[in-house]
Amino acid sequence: MPKMTENELKRKSIEYRKTILKIIHHCGAGHTGGSLSCIDILNVLYNAVMNVSPANFEQPDRDRYIQSKGHSVEALYTVLADKGFYPQEALYTLNTYQSHFIGHPTRKVPGIEQNTGALGHGLSIAVGMALASKMDGRSYRVFTLLGDGELTEGSSWEASMTAAHYQLDNLVVIVDRNKLQITGPTEDVIALEPLASKFEAFGFAVRACNGNDIDDLLQTLKAVPFVTGKPNLVIANTIKGKGVSFIENQVNWHHHVPTDDELAQALRELDQVQQTLEVVR
């Protein structure tokens, strides 16, 4: 995999954010806030950490990514297009009649490992895949992304116990800790904290990082396994709607679709950041 500089990765994040907003605007539906909060994580995973590409997608030794918070599919579709799994134009068929690009990850779309969308499934599937990797003596790793609101699904904790029991240090669980769900702040809906010590008690090696900071994500995700014999848990502290001032931390932007004006304003803001990155280059 050609190495990408941190600056290149940062510029990709901006490009991805613009694409996410454009396709959601174009197709009139989508999960804006959660896609913007997790896009830096997907960027680093697909461009700097995981060994997966269209060239090796059929190979048994590829790393695997399961997006348990399936509703943020626009982020995933965007990154997979950039990786060359399908042309960019395909993104603009999102949610349209007879398109394969539905509003949740589906294996009809190249590069998608598993169909998700009902919350609380991804971790169990990932545990199964990581277990198979161990059984077969393979080297591939399994990465899965969970929402923080999603963690109230009990299945996540059932899977966590299993992951620790089978010492799946090839499993990397990332929680998009944007502190919001549909109804409001996670701590008001059903309190999750103390989250790190919960996962530690369940047997994970836990690390927190800034999930919207490329450098911090690189350092954290390249350090797995954190502890030999323990599954890895990354609490990625993020901002829901990250990157656009009026979308950040706004609960109604969970699935709000940008109007024409909002899109234009958002693209302007992102262009400004992009220009500062060009200068640094």
Place this chain on the structure above:
Amino acid sequence: MMELGRPNLEEFASTLVDLAQENRDLIVVTGDSRGSGKLWPFAKAYPDQIVEIGIAEQNLVGISAGLASTGKRVFAVSPASFLTTRALEQIKNDVAYSDNPVKLVGISAGVSYGALGSTHHSLHDFAALRAINNLDIVAPADNFETREAIKASVSHPRPIYLRFGKKPLHHLHTPDTQFQIGEALTIKAGDDITFVAIGEPVGRALMAAQILEEEGISCRVISMHSLRPFDHATLLDAAHHSRAMVTIEEHSIFGGLGEASAAILLQHGIRLPFKIIGIPDEYTVTGSQFEIFDHYGINATALANTARQLLQAEPVK
């Protein structure tokens, strides 16, 4: 032309607000679903009568069963797909088998979620829940049926599943109509063909009937809002007085209204040209709810065609 009402979701939510006033035992239980359920006004008006569970449908149904066991009138509200798939064992054991009369409310049912895809569609819920003893099933077809079903469910003695979508629907009934759980409503009389429908497709059946009537084909249209208990008498009477029958549902063609009707007819020795319209056994096409309806022939034109073909077919021997 029929008059358009408001989304059944809104009718449901505002009915609950009205009922909670006089019924302080009425409790709504939600799983990060008060927004989807249009329940913010309820939450503001009756903050002590709503319990938030978070995204945890199994927990939501189990807790609802516990609350209901003490005499509370519990409405457990969650998207139909998650409620009836994720929490199926809680529904079967903790609600139905243990006879805790929870009112399970499956919102955004059928293919209401359109292009969000199969994870969000509930095309299995009639089939799965019909096979569970001690659980009534009602899918209202317009605002009137929704309001009446919610009202009736408050003191309903058995566990009940209510299921509806989120699009505004046409008003189907005259003001003097009487609603009872388990009693089908015949919206239009006729004796060439009978449309038996449930939920949102009822309005479409009525529109198909209007097309056919102009061609001189007499149509009966029945809203079979209760899948359990099922109104055998109304179905059998229609079959006796029709030359053909079409059933329509926003559900898999397996295990729902169509197969329930067919079983009843056959076991009464009745055979007539008969067609089940629903979502076929395939990966559901991507599209909005209405695009999906059109794709699978759940619209007035397509239903009228289906009816004509059935009437032209050889009579069943």
